[in-house]
Amino acid sequence: MTDKEEDTFCKKMRKATREIHAISDALVNAKLAFVGFLDDSVWADGLLVFYEIFRYLEGAMIRLKNTKIGLLRLTELQRTEAFEQDLEYYLGKGWMKNYSPRDSVIKYLMRLREIEDTEPTLLMAYIYHLYMGLLSGGIILRRKRQLMQKISLFKEVTSSGNNITDFGNHSIFELKQDLRETMNKIAETLDEDTKNKLIEESKIVYALNNEIIRSVRGAGTVIFKKIFYFISALILILIVFLVFFK
Secondary structure (H helix, E strand, C coil): CCHHHHCCHHHHHHHHCHHHHHHHHHHHHHHHHHHHHHCHHHHHHHHHHHHHHHHHHHHHHHHCCCCHHHHHCCHHHCCHHHHHHHHHHHHCCCCCCCCCCCHHHHHHHHHHHHHHHHCHHHHHHHHHHHHHHHHHHHHHHHHHHHHHHHHCCCCCCCCCCCHHHCCCCCCHHHHHHHHHHHHHHHHHCCCHHHHHHHHHHHHHHHHHHHHHHHCCCCHHHHHHHHHHHHHHHHHHHHHHHHHHHC
């Protein structure tokens, strides 16, 4: 492997965000990877907190289509409609009527608007990390969730509600490669100061992601219920054992 391959801009971003990225992974696993598999309402709330972020970024890529940011707008990656389809599946057709973004999402959106108004190039950090996260962790979560549905006695196996991670016949590997190569090519045209700012903004991306993931509702209640049911089942088994085998 050459030095150039080792030092691509995307690899520099990944290295710089390694620690806070690990925190994000832990939060996703705690909020969605376990609880979300067992309860659709928690999974839906996880979709809801990211919906506004992806919608904003996709709107920004259209507004800034004549800039370098427009180069990151890969048609097959656009997810706004997919989010809305999934949220309609989980929350019902009228879900948008009484919907308003929570504080953590508003804070995130304010940051995005501030950047677009003052230094829009930095939006590329958000676009790259969120879509790469969807193509990596999002796909893994989908597969794990489908596996849990198959082995669960109480959940019906269904392919519905998975539109945001459905990229049709497109290869996930190739989509990630295209996104990575596009970002690296753009970085080659940027000065060092801008690249350093993008790397620093990447850390803020994960910090804001962590805030909205923490705001996902219902996870604690679901865990409590599962523990309660588990303990109740153990007590019932113990009672049966004592009655019939004393």
